[in-house]
Amino acid sequence: MPWELKPDRPIYTQLIEQIELMIFSGVYSLGSKLPSVRDMAQEAAVNPNTMQRALAKLEEDGLIITHRTSGRTITEDANMIEEAKTKMAERQILDFLEKMQLMGFKQKEILAIINDIAKGMKE
Amino acid sequence: MPWELKPDRPIYTQLIEQIELMIFSGVYSLGSKLPSVRDMAQEAAVNPNTMQRALAKLEEDGLIITHRTSGRTITEDANMIEEAKTKMAERQILDFLEKMQLMGFKQKEILAIINDIAKGMKE
DNA sequence: ATTATTGTATTAAGCTCTTAATACAATAAT
DNA sequence: ATTATTGTATTAAGAGCTTAATACAATAAT
Numbered sequence: 001m002p003w004e005l006k007p008d009r010p011i012y013t014q015l016i017e018q019i020e021l022m023i024f025s026g027v028y029s030l031g032s033k034l035p036s037v038r039d040m041a042q043e044a045a046v047n048p049n050t051m052q053r054a055l056a057k058l059e060e061d062g063l064i065i066t067h068r069t070s071g072r073t074i075t076e077d078a079n080m081i082e083e084a085k086t087k088m089a090e091r092q093i094l095d096f097l098e099k100m101q102l103m104g105f106k107q108k109e110i111l112a113i114i115n116d117i118a119k120g121m122k123e
Numbered sequence: 124m125p126w127e128l129k130p131d132r133p134i135y136t137q138l139i140e141q142i143e144l145m146i147f148s149g150v151y152s153l154g155s156k157l158p159s160v161r162d163m164a165q166e167a168a169v170n171p172n173t174m175q176r177a178l179a180k181l182e183e184d185g186l187i188i189t190h191r192t193s194g195r196t197i198t199e200d201a202n203m204i205e206e207a208k209t210k211m212a213e214r215q216i217l218d219f220l221e222k223m224q225l226m227g228f229k230q231k232e233i234l235a236i237i238n239d240i241a242k243g244m245k246e
Numbered sequence: 247a248t249t250a251t252t253g254t255a256t257t258a259a260g261c262t263c264t265t266a267a268t269a270c271a272a273t274a275a276t
Numbered sequence: 277a278t279t280a281t282t283g284t285a286t287t288a289a290g291a292g293c294t295t296a297a298t299a300c301a302a303t304a305a306t
Contacts (some may be wrong), residue, residue: 001225007292009132010263025227036282047265052284069273069282084225093240096219102124103208104148109242117216118237121230130262133293159252170295173301174253192252 003044011046015054021065024085025075031076034064126167134169138177146197147208149241154199157187 003013034040034055041051049122055072062080066072075081100110109122128137145151157163157178166176178195181187185203187194198204223233 008136012263013131021222021225025225032241037284038282048262049266051287053263055283066283068284070269071208071282088226089223089228089236091220092219093236096215099144099215099239100212102144102148103212107244111241113212113216114237114241114244117171118234121234123236135293161252172255172296173294176293178253189253191254192301193256196254 003022003042003046005046010049012057016057019054019058019121020084020088023081026068028074029110030078030081034072036071036075039062041088080085096110126169128167135173135176135180136174138169138174139180142177142181143186143207143211146204147211149195153181153197153201155197156197157197159194191238 003015003018005011019028028034035043036053037052038048040046044051055064055066059066059072061084062077063084064072064090065075065076097110100113105113126138126141128134142151151157160168160175161171161179163178164171167174178187178189182189182195184198184207186198186207187195188198221231223236228236
């Protein structure tokens with residue numbers, strides 16, 4: 001799963017989201033060191049300024065700690081990560097249900113679709 | 124459910140999406156007449172050019188028919204609408220599952236979460 | 247016939263995002 | 277000590293989105 005950047009919304013927000021995903025999934029583990037801004041920018045094929053912007057936001061949120069001259073590390077606060085992960089999952093679920101409802105699916109229909117998904121996943 | 128426009132991605136794409144939702148849910152029904160571009164723009168608190176851009180895309184996709192001087196109507200092709208609706212639903216489901224997976228949830232965990240959702244909806 | 251309404255097109259301005267090209271200070275590495 | 281690497285800041289340019297202000301032709305409404 002390399003960096004996947006679409007042109008339909010700001011790149012820096014996509015970077016924030018994808019880095020968060022990598023933190024939640026453990027690609028970047030608790031307390032581990034991140035590559036330098038420049039390296040991460042190059043990997044993502046993005047300008048260093050843009051990557052910097054994303055990282056600054058993540059630091060503001062506390063998921064990342066910046067060490068002025070020795071790079072950045074992921075927070076060691078496991079609870080914070082777990083909370084953020086749960087929050088994102090809840091948001092995903094709510095957004096999905098809301099959109100299905102706005103599309104006109106009735107409660108029962110949504111339920112049936114969910115059951116179909118679960119059925120399909122057991123195989 | 125009035126127009127809900129966030130600043131985190133282009134307005135015209137959000138307009139497209141929300142008009143599609145209204146078509147799928149029947150707020151704008153089969154063959155019915157749409158308000159004029161200017162009226163819709165005003166309702167959405169958006170520039171007429173921006174609304175025009177969204178409507179042009181919907182026409183390109185076939186969901187809307189334009190009558191040069193008497194406004195626009197929703198297509199009468201029920202199948203087309205149904206297909207587009209199904210396609211959007213599938214996209215929502217796939218995006219949800221993919222993101223949950225990228226967040227690090229295992230197949231079993233996702234399944235458990237889905238069951239929780241279903242459980243919560245039966246009440 | 248006249249007027250109003252329709253979609254459409256154009257031009258200019260302002261805004262955000264992104265890139266590129268630098269530069270700096272602090273400190274890690276040598 | 278010297279060099280390399282770190283995050284950070286700045287400036288300029290270009291691209292896309294949005295708004296505002298018009299204008300036009302076709303036709304519906306009066």
